[in-house]
Amino acid sequence: MASKLTIEKLADDGRGLVRVDGKVAFVSGALPGEIVSARRTRRTAGFDEYELLAVETPAPSRVAPPCPIYDRCGGCDFQHLDHAAQMAHKSRVLLGQLERATRQTPAFIDAPIMSAPFGYRRRARLAVDARNRKSVRVGFRREGSADVVDIDQCGVLEPTLAEIPGALRALISRLDAPRRVGHIELQSAELNDETYPVLGVHIVGDLGAPDRASWCSFAAEHRAYLRFTAESENMFAVMPHATPPGYVLPAFGVRLAFEPGDFVQGNAEVNRTLVARTVEWLDAKGGERVLDAFCGLGNFALPIATRGAHVVGVESRATTVALARRNAADNRLTNCEFMVRDLHQSPMPIANKPTFDAVVLDPPRSGALELVRWIAQRKIARVLYVSCSPATLARDARVFVDAGYRLERSAIVDMFPQTSHIESMCLFTR
Numbered sequence: 001m002a003s004k005l006t007i008e009k010l011a012d013d014g015r016g017l018v019r020v021d022g023k024v025a026f027v028s029g030a031l032p033g034e035i036v037s038a039r040r041t042r043r044t045a046g047f048d049e050y051e052l053l054a055v056e057t058p059a060p061s062r063v064a065p066p067c068p069i070y071d072r073c074g075g076c077d078f079q080h081l082d083h084a085a086q087m088a089h090k091s092r093v094l095l096g097q098l099e100r101a102t103r104q105t106p107a108f109i110d111a112p113i114m115s116a117p118f119g120y121r122r123r124a125r126l127a128v129d130a131r132n133r134k135s136v137r138v139g140f141r142r143e144g145s146a147d148v149v150d151i152d153q154c155g156v157l158e159p160t161l162a163e164i165p166g167a168l169r170a171l172i173s174r175l176d177a178p179r180r181v182g183h184i185e186l187q188s189a190e191l192n193d194e195t196y197p198v199l200g201v202h203i204v205g206d207l208g209a210p211d212r213a214s215w216c217s218f219a220a221e222h223r224a225y226l227r228f229t230a231e232s233e234n235m236f237a238v239m240p241h242a243t244p245p246g247y248v249l250p251a252f253g254v255r256l257a258f259e260p261g262d263f264v265q266g267n268a269e270v271n272r273t274l275v276a277r278t279v280e281w282l283d284a285k286g287g288e289r290v291l292d293a294f295c296g297l298g299n300f301a302l303p304i305a306t307r308g309a310h311v312v313g314v315e316s317r318a319t320t321v322a323l324a325r326r327n328a329a330d331n332r333l334t335n336c337e338f339m340v341r342d343l344h345q346s347p348m349p350i351a352n353k354p355t356f357d358a359v360v361l362d363p364p365r366s367g368a369l370e371l372v373r374w375i376a377q378r379k380i381a382r383v384l385y386v387s388c389s390p391a392t393l394a395r396d397a398r399v400f401v402d403a404g405y406r407l408e409r410s411a412i413v414d415m416f417p418q419t420s421h422i423e424s425m426c427l428f429t430r
């Protein structure tokens, strides 16, 4: 049965929040102030969930989603909200979480780091459903479901990648064994002034010679770097250039090579500003020692090293650490070193002496509680935390504040416009 609801506000995860007879309920796709018609789909002890059926009185911040499959695709969840309102929501959530956890607001709130609101995304994991070769689907999964929503063309992907999902569907439908294609890691690489697609294709079982030939001609036609990521196919790659895939940080004269599956920040334009601001806020000088925790390919380590400090990068993935070392060598940076460590382990397996003057940490969504305790005990003077989860950031910020750190600056990092993902950076000082 449909109910008429008046939405109170946006919950931290971007859903409309309303109280029905005193009980909290969430309505995906509904905005504050709207009167909507919705149907209850789930009841729990603490809250209910409703499906939005119709918006009867729209909010002024509501916009028409440009994507024709927005109502089905799980790739974006904020296209119905004006971009300025998306930013205001992200800022409110970040500051609210920090304030509740630490009873502090940042001494300075810097301008958000932003890019073009569409055509920005340079990395996506595409799901493939090829159970029926006549209706192969390549795209993102529907929110909260295993269903693959077929994409022809995606408006948030960088122009180099936007039409690749549709082209992949056509290719997979022609293969001898379409069902052997698992997921596909899609990324874009930069070389000189060219941007080209990078495909990490997960094959289940063996790839026959005709299918291999089809993949090779696809890579040639799209000037794509192609690698099969299953164990048995690991060595097979098609390369459009003699140089391996990578991306550039022109302000630092650095290029970072990567392989499909390595973590690369999802928005090139935002990442360039994020790195520049990280280097500026950290302000590490020659003679200082900096820890880059969760360093990936050296996205922060290498630019910091170009300014003269000695950087120690730590990361759990051995192949990524090997690439980070190669990236340092290729960029002729001898003042950085990299080590493989699991930073969720306690006590921290990083040498205690000499200690560090500053730390940049960029953990996954689970945050970095063990590392943060370790940093706080050692009273390291400057800590820059790049976060993709305001909740775990706030939890970890409390450890710093309780240990005598001050929340010096913060900024929203709008890595994924049109989605409710909230990324941010915070500087803590003693």
Ligand SMILES: C[S@@+](CC[C@H](N)C(=O)[O-])C[C@H]1O[C@@H](n2cnc3c(N)ncnc32)[C@H](O)[C@@H]1O
Residues within 6 Å of the ligand: 263, 264, 265, 293, 294, 295, 296, 297, 298, 299, 300, 314, 315, 316, 317, 320, 341, 342, 343, 344, 345, 362, 363, 364
């Ligand atoms: C958000 S990414 C950041 C990477 C890098 N800072 C960048 O800007 O590209 C997080 C990185 O942490 C690594 N990682 C995940 N869990 C880890 C752990 N327990 N210990 C160390 N590194 C981990 C991942 O492999 C990934 O490279």
